[in-house]
Amino acid sequence: MNFTAIIHAMSVLSLICGVAMASASGVSAAMGDPPSVAIFFLLYSLVMAGGSILVFLRSRGEHELGTREGFLIVVLGWLLIILLGAVPFRWLSSFRWIDAIFETASGFTTTGASVIDQSLVLCDGSRLAQGLCSLPKGLLYWRSMTHWLGGMGVVVIYIAIIPYLGIGGKKLYQAEVSGASSSQLAPRITDTAKMLWGVYILFSAVQTLLLMAGGMSLFDAWCHTCGTLATGGFSTSPASVSAFNSFYIEAVIIVFMFLGSSNFVLHHQMMKKGLSVYLKDEEFRSNLVFTILGGLALTFIIHGRAIVDAAGRAVDPNIFNAARHAFFQTVSIKSTTGFCSSDFDMWPDTARFILLMLMIVGGCGGSTTGGLKHARVILLVKYSVVQIKRTLFPHSLSNVTLNGARVESETLHKVLAFFFIYFVIMAAGALILCTQPGNDLLSSTSASISCIGSIGPGLAKVGAxxxxxxxxxxxxxxxxxxxxxxxxxxxxxxxxxLPTFWKR
Amino acid sequence: MKVIIVGAGEVGRGFASVVCGEGHEVIMIDNSSKLLKRVAQSLDVMTVQGNGVSSELLRRLAPADLLVAATGEDTTNILACQLASHMGVRQTICRLSSEEYFNQTPDFFPSLIGINQIIIPSLECVDKIVRCIEHRAIIEKILFKDVGAEITCFKMPNTSPLLGVRLRDFPDSSLIGKIRFCGILRGGKFIIPRGETVFATDDDIFVAGLSESVMELIEWASGEKPTRKGDRIIIGGAASPIGRHLAKELLGLGYDVRVIEQNIESAESLLDELGKGLMVIIGDPTDKDMLEEAGVSGAPCFISVMEDDEDNIMSCMLAKKKGAIKTVSIVNKADYGVLFSSLDMIDCFFSPSSVGVNSALKFLEEEKSRVLALVNSANSFVFDLKVEKDAELCGTRIADFRNLPEMVFAFVVRNGTMLPATGDLRIEAGDRVTMISDFDTIRKIEPYFYAKG
Structure with missing residues (x-):
C-alpha cells in the first residue's frame, strides 16, 4: 500500500473542504450572524487549508495509484471530510459529536436526514431554541454546501484538479461514481471529471437564478439549489419548501430534482447534440416513465382526501393541488432528495407503500442520487425474464441488452450481488434499529431504506x-x-x- | 493531442501506453471487448467497441490529430487510414506486415490515399537483428543514418581489458575523445557512467559515437573481430514474414544462410523466392539433430524467428548448448521480454510489437523534442532536443552541467555533423542534443533547452 499517495490525496480533499469552508465565513458575515461565527469559519478554514498545504507539499511527487489505493482514498477521503465538516456543528451550536457527525454524513452523502429540531439535545443537556431557525446562517450555508460537494463527489473534484493521476484517476472515478457501469465523456478521465463538474456548476447557477426569479433570496435560492441538484434535501426552513408556498418554486425544484436524478453524462451530451439524447437512453426513459406513472398513481390516490402541507396548512383537495403535491413528492422521493411539500405520512397506506418502493429504486447511474439505480432495476427485470425463458430453452445464451448493447454476464452477476447485499444491509440496519427503545417496525425499516438510499425522510416517526x-x-x-x-x-x-485487501 | 488507435493488440496497446504517459488523449477502437477491457483496466484511455473501418464510427470520433492503424490485418489498416484522413484526422500511421502494397510502383505514394506514414514492424525487426549480427558482443544498435552515428549496446566479455577499469582512467585517450559512454545496464538497472564508475562483468554498455569509432571500441573491448561475409548464420523457422525477410537480407549481405523449417510448402516457396545460395533444412528447429545438421556448432549466430515463444526459447537454448556462439530470438508476446532477458543462453532478443511501437513513436514529432527510438534492452527512449537561442544551456561545457544527475547526453548534432558529447564540448544555440532517458526526466530537462521566459 502506497500510504504517501493516500496522504497526498487526503491533503487535497481537505484543502477542497477548507476552501468551501472559507466561503461559509463570507456568507456568515454577509447574512448578519454574530461576528464570532464568521471568525470561526475563517480561522478554521485557514487552519485546515494551511495544514493541508503543508501535508501536500511534504507528500508531493507523482504517485502510482493502484486499485487498492484508489478504494482506500475514496473511503478514507469520505470519512475525513465528514469528520472535518462536523466540527462547525460541534463548535458553533454545541451539538453532541454523534449528532454533528450524523448531520454532516447526511449532508455529504446527500441524504438530507436531519437531527435539527427543538427536541435535539445539545452536549450541555439543553435543547435548541427554535430548531433550524436558531442556527447561524453560516452554519446553514455550510450544511447545504456539504450536499453540493458530496453530490457530484469530492473525489471527482480531486480527479479534475490533479493532472497526473492517469489510470489511478480512473480507478478513483469508478470507485466513487454511481451506477452499474461508469461511462466516460472524454478520453482522459480528468477531462471527464472537469466536464461533469462543469455541467453541475452550470445547472446550479441556472437553478439559483430561476429560484431568485420566484422571489427567493440569494441565500435561500443557493441553499435550495444545493439541496435539489445534489438530490440532498436540506432546506433552510423547518417547513421545507412549503415555507415558500409557491407553485413556481415547487415546479422549478421538481424539474431540477429530476435533472439531478438523471445521468450527468447525458446532460453534457445534450448540450452538444440536443434533447434527443435523453430519449435515446433507456435508463432515462425508465426514470421518466416511473416518475410519471408514480405521480399519476399518487394523484389518483390522494385526490379528494385532506392534504396538509409541510408547514401544517390544510390545502384545498382539488385535482390541481393533488397533482401538484403528488408529483412533487414522487420526484422528491424517487430522486432521493427528500424535500417535502406536504406531509405524505398522512396519506393512505397505498400511497406510502408506492413512495417506499420508489425510495428503493432511486435515480439513474452517474447522477447524484442513491438507491438501487434504474439501470440495475432494468437489468434485473430483463435478466429475470431471460431466466424464465431459459426454462423452455435451456441451452440458449442469455441475451440481455441495455441501450442496444449486450450486457456481459459478469456485469449481470455484479448487479445481482449488489441487489442482494443492498437488501441484506438494509435489513441488518433495520434489525439493529428495532432493538433500540422507541423504534417501531415501520420507523426502523423506513429509516433504514431511507438512509441507505440517501433519501432523508422515512415513514411514521421519521416521516416527512x-x-x-x-x-x-x-x-x-x-x-x-x-x-x-x-x-x-x-x-x-x-x-x-476484506483481509486480502490489506495483504498483497 | 487527440490520438485514435485502431486495434488493441500488442502494438496498439504498447503505443497507447507511451502516448498516454505523454499526456495525450487516447481513444482505442477494437472489435474485441476482451482486449478493450484489458486496455481500459491499465490505461487512462477511452475504449470504443466497434469496427475501426466503420465510417460512421470514425466520423463520430473525428476530428483527431493522429490515427494509428495497428490491427493485424493490412487491408483493414489501409482502409482505416484512408477513411480517417477523409474524416478530418490530421495524420495517419499505418502498420503493415510487408512492403508488397506500396513498394512496386515508385510513382504511387501512400500519401495519395491519405496514409502519411507506414510502419512495417517485421521489416524493422529484421533490420535490428541484422545490425546486432555484425559483432558477437552487440546486443542492440540504434543507427542515425543522416549523421552516420550510432548508439550501440554491447555485452562486456569476461576477458575484456575494460574490466575493472575506472572510466576516468580509460587507457586509450584518442578513442575516448571520439565516443561517449552513455549508460550501463547492470542487474536490470540503467545507471549513468561517471568518472568514478568501474566497468564490471555482465555489464551491458551503451556507447554513442560515429559508427567506425564505436566499432573500434567494441573490437578493442571484446578482443574479437566482427562477423565476416561468408560466416554461417542459422535461422530457425522461416514461415513468418520476419523469417523470409531475414533470410533475404542476410543472403544479400553475403552470409552463408541456412534455414531450418518444418513446413515443406513454406520452405519450398522460400527457395522459389530466394533461390541461389540458400540452404533449407526440413525439420523441427527445436530438434538437436536438425540443429547439428545445419552446422550450429561453432556458428557465429543462430536466430530463432518462430511464432511460438516457447519454441524460440527452446531452440535458442539448444543451439547454444550445441555450440552456437551467439543466439538471437524474437519475442512475440512483449510481456515475455523480462523473461528472455533473464535467460543467459539467449544473447539478444527483439519483440516485433515493441519495434512497431518504437517506429510509430518516431512519427510523433513535436516542435522541439522528438522521440528518435525506443531502447529495447533498457526500456527507455532516445530523445533529441534543439537548443534555442538564449537557453540556459547555451555556452555551457557539458562537464559543468550537473543539474540532472539522472541524465546523460549521447551526442550533439551541429550543422549536420555529429560531435560526441565529451566533457569539454560547449553547447551552442541550434545544436540538437541526443540523449537517453525516460519521459519524466525529459520533462525536467526541457526547460534548460528553451529560451528563458
Missing part, C-alpha cells in the same frame, strides 16, 4: 415533518454508516474490510 433527533446514539451511528455505504455503492466500502 419529523427528524431523527429522538433516536438513540447507536441508531444514529448505524444510520450514518448506512448513508456512507449507500453513497459509495457498498462494494467500494466493503472491499476494504
Amino acid at each position: 415533518v419529523c427528524t431523527y433527533s429522538w433516536m438513540s446514539d447507536l441508531s444514529k451511528a448505524v444510520l450514518a454508516a448506512l448513508m456512507l455505504l449507500g453513497r459509495l455503492e457498498i462494494f467500494t466500502m466493503m472491499v476494504i474490510f
Whole structure:
C-alpha cells in the first residue's frame, strides 16, 4: 500500500473542504450572524487549508495509484471530510459529536436526514431554541454546501484538479461514481471529471437564478439549489419548501430534482447534440416513465382526501393541488432528495407503500442520487425474464441488452450481488434499529431504506415533518454508516474490510 | 493531442501506453471487448467497441490529430487510414506486415490515399537483428543514418581489458575523445557512467559515437573481430514474414544462410523466392539433430524467428548448448521480454510489437523534442532536443552541467555533423542534443533547452 499517495490525496480533499469552508465565513458575515461565527469559519478554514498545504507539499511527487489505493482514498477521503465538516456543528451550536457527525454524513452523502429540531439535545443537556431557525446562517450555508460537494463527489473534484493521476484517476472515478457501469465523456478521465463538474456548476447557477426569479433570496435560492441538484434535501426552513408556498418554486425544484436524478453524462451530451439524447437512453426513459406513472398513481390516490402541507396548512383537495403535491413528492422521493411539500405520512397506506418502493429504486447511474439505480432495476427485470425463458430453452445464451448493447454476464452477476447485499444491509440496519427503545417496525425499516438510499425522510416517526433527533446514539451511528455505504455503492466500502485487501 | 488507435493488440496497446504517459488523449477502437477491457483496466484511455473501418464510427470520433492503424490485418489498416484522413484526422500511421502494397510502383505514394506514414514492424525487426549480427558482443544498435552515428549496446566479455577499469582512467585517450559512454545496464538497472564508475562483468554498455569509432571500441573491448561475409548464420523457422525477410537480407549481405523449417510448402516457396545460395533444412528447429545438421556448432549466430515463444526459447537454448556462439530470438508476446532477458543462453532478443511501437513513436514529432527510438534492452527512449537561442544551456561545457544527475547526453548534432558529447564540448544555440532517458526526466530537462521566459 502506497500510504504517501493516500496522504497526498487526503491533503487535497481537505484543502477542497477548507476552501468551501472559507466561503461559509463570507456568507456568515454577509447574512448578519454574530461576528464570532464568521471568525470561526475563517480561522478554521485557514487552519485546515494551511495544514493541508503543508501535508501536500511534504507528500508531493507523482504517485502510482493502484486499485487498492484508489478504494482506500475514496473511503478514507469520505470519512475525513465528514469528520472535518462536523466540527462547525460541534463548535458553533454545541451539538453532541454523534449528532454533528450524523448531520454532516447526511449532508455529504446527500441524504438530507436531519437531527435539527427543538427536541435535539445539545452536549450541555439543553435543547435548541427554535430548531433550524436558531442556527447561524453560516452554519446553514455550510450544511447545504456539504450536499453540493458530496453530490457530484469530492473525489471527482480531486480527479479534475490533479493532472497526473492517469489510470489511478480512473480507478478513483469508478470507485466513487454511481451506477452499474461508469461511462466516460472524454478520453482522459480528468477531462471527464472537469466536464461533469462543469455541467453541475452550470445547472446550479441556472437553478439559483430561476429560484431568485420566484422571489427567493440569494441565500435561500443557493441553499435550495444545493439541496435539489445534489438530490440532498436540506432546506433552510423547518417547513421545507412549503415555507415558500409557491407553485413556481415547487415546479422549478421538481424539474431540477429530476435533472439531478438523471445521468450527468447525458446532460453534457445534450448540450452538444440536443434533447434527443435523453430519449435515446433507456435508463432515462425508465426514470421518466416511473416518475410519471408514480405521480399519476399518487394523484389518483390522494385526490379528494385532506392534504396538509409541510408547514401544517390544510390545502384545498382539488385535482390541481393533488397533482401538484403528488408529483412533487414522487420526484422528491424517487430522486432521493427528500424535500417535502406536504406531509405524505398522512396519506393512505397505498400511497406510502408506492413512495417506499420508489425510495428503493432511486435515480439513474452517474447522477447524484442513491438507491438501487434504474439501470440495475432494468437489468434485473430483463435478466429475470431471460431466466424464465431459459426454462423452455435451456441451452440458449442469455441475451440481455441495455441501450442496444449486450450486457456481459459478469456485469449481470455484479448487479445481482449488489441487489442482494443492498437488501441484506438494509435489513441488518433495520434489525439493529428495532432493538433500540422507541423504534417501531415501520420507523426502523423506513429509516433504514431511507438512509441507505440517501433519501432523508422515512415513514411514521421519521416521516416527512419529523427528524431523527429522538433516536438513540447507536441508531444514529448505524444510520450514518448506512448513508456512507449507500453513497459509495457498498462494494467500494466493503472491499476494504476484506483481509486480502490489506495483504498483497 | 487527440490520438485514435485502431486495434488493441500488442502494438496498439504498447503505443497507447507511451502516448498516454505523454499526456495525450487516447481513444482505442477494437472489435474485441476482451482486449478493450484489458486496455481500459491499465490505461487512462477511452475504449470504443466497434469496427475501426466503420465510417460512421470514425466520423463520430473525428476530428483527431493522429490515427494509428495497428490491427493485424493490412487491408483493414489501409482502409482505416484512408477513411480517417477523409474524416478530418490530421495524420495517419499505418502498420503493415510487408512492403508488397506500396513498394512496386515508385510513382504511387501512400500519401495519395491519405496514409502519411507506414510502419512495417517485421521489416524493422529484421533490420535490428541484422545490425546486432555484425559483432558477437552487440546486443542492440540504434543507427542515425543522416549523421552516420550510432548508439550501440554491447555485452562486456569476461576477458575484456575494460574490466575493472575506472572510466576516468580509460587507457586509450584518442578513442575516448571520439565516443561517449552513455549508460550501463547492470542487474536490470540503467545507471549513468561517471568518472568514478568501474566497468564490471555482465555489464551491458551503451556507447554513442560515429559508427567506425564505436566499432573500434567494441573490437578493442571484446578482443574479437566482427562477423565476416561468408560466416554461417542459422535461422530457425522461416514461415513468418520476419523469417523470409531475414533470410533475404542476410543472403544479400553475403552470409552463408541456412534455414531450418518444418513446413515443406513454406520452405519450398522460400527457395522459389530466394533461390541461389540458400540452404533449407526440413525439420523441427527445436530438434538437436536438425540443429547439428545445419552446422550450429561453432556458428557465429543462430536466430530463432518462430511464432511460438516457447519454441524460440527452446531452440535458442539448444543451439547454444550445441555450440552456437551467439543466439538471437524474437519475442512475440512483449510481456515475455523480462523473461528472455533473464535467460543467459539467449544473447539478444527483439519483440516485433515493441519495434512497431518504437517506429510509430518516431512519427510523433513535436516542435522541439522528438522521440528518435525506443531502447529495447533498457526500456527507455532516445530523445533529441534543439537548443534555442538564449537557453540556459547555451555556452555551457557539458562537464559543468550537473543539474540532472539522472541524465546523460549521447551526442550533439551541429550543422549536420555529429560531435560526441565529451566533457569539454560547449553547447551552442541550434545544436540538437541526443540523449537517453525516460519521459519524466525529459520533462525536467526541457526547460534548460528553451529560451528563458
